[in-house]
Amino acid sequence: MVTAVILAAGVGKRMNRKMAKQYIEINDKPILYYTIKAFEDSTVDEIVIVCGKNDIEYVKNEIVIKYGLKKVINIVAGGKERFDSSYNGIKASHKSEYVLIHDGARPCISSAKISEIASAVREYKACILGVPVKDTIKITDSEGNVANTPDRNSMWQIQTPQAFEKKTLTEAYEKMYESSTIGITDDSMVMEKYSNIPVKVIMGEYENIKVTTPEDLQYIKEFLV
Numbered sequence: 001m002v003t004a005v006i007l008a009a010g011v012g013k014r015m016n017r018k019m020a021k022q023y024i025e026i027n028d029k030p031i032l033y034y035t036i037k038a039f040e041d042s043t044v045d046e047i048v049i050v051c052g053k054n055d056i057e058y059v060k061n062e063i064v065i066k067y068g069l070k071k072v073i074n075i076v077a078g079g080k081e082r083f084d085s086s087y088n089g090i091k092a093s094h095k096s097e098y099v100l101i102h103d104g105a106r107p108c109i110s111s112a113k114i115s116e117i118a119s120a121v122r123e124y125k126a127c128i129l130g131v132p133v134k135d136t137i138k139i140t141d142s143e144g145n146v147a148n149t150p151d152r153n154s155m156w157q158i159q160t161p162q163a164f165e166k167k168t169l170t171e172a173y174e175k176m177y178e179s180s181t182i183g184i185t186d187d188s189m190v191m192e193k194y195s196n197i198p199v200k201v202i203m204g205e206y207e208n209i210k211v212t213t214p215e216d217l218q219y220i221k222e223f224l225v
Helices: 031-040 053-065 082-091 111-124 166-178 187-194 214-221
Strands: 002-008 046-051 072-077 098-103 126-132 146-148 156-165 200-203
Touching: 002 031, 002 082, 002 111, 031 046, 031 053, 031 098, 031 111, 046 053, 046 082, 053 072, 072 082, 082 098, 082 166, 082 187, 098 111, 098 166, 111 126, 111 156, 111 200, 126 187, 156 166, 156 187, 166 187
Parallel strands: 002 046, 002 098, 046 072, 126 200
Antiparallel strands: 098 156, 126 156
């Protein structure tokens, strides 16, 4: 069984809006609806939504029930940090063998790509979506001077969903909480630091962007119907 854990507890301060970005409406529907619907239409078995404690009833009534999203089995409160929210969602996926962790504000993910990574995780135990970097990347020192130019051919822009064998990811999280959690920005980093399972990169889609700034809203309107 595969569970999708959709993270929707973020505030999104860079959007310069009072409303959290995942609830901004595109074509009269919240961004979070489109994200959940992509997983609803994929091969995943069930969906867990992680949102702000005060948003649980809204998500339940105004998105899940209103639009008849049948695969949602649980809506739980997020934690202080992103990784805390991920862990809360993982724990709420009771009987699953595999989990897919996805950003709620990344609504342009295709159901086909979700199904692809859900299949790949059975082989690799840990895999993430990514796209090759198009631009040259520079690493700078503390004074803003170029220190290094890495080989662009080895650089990937990482996306979600990120897919893992649940047992292995849970064990990695337990080790993380027993030690330092500084600098953890995604679930892949938890696996990289606290597990010996290699993380496989699966080709993603360039349109699978995360809504971060107001400019992103105009971009995603082209893909959401």
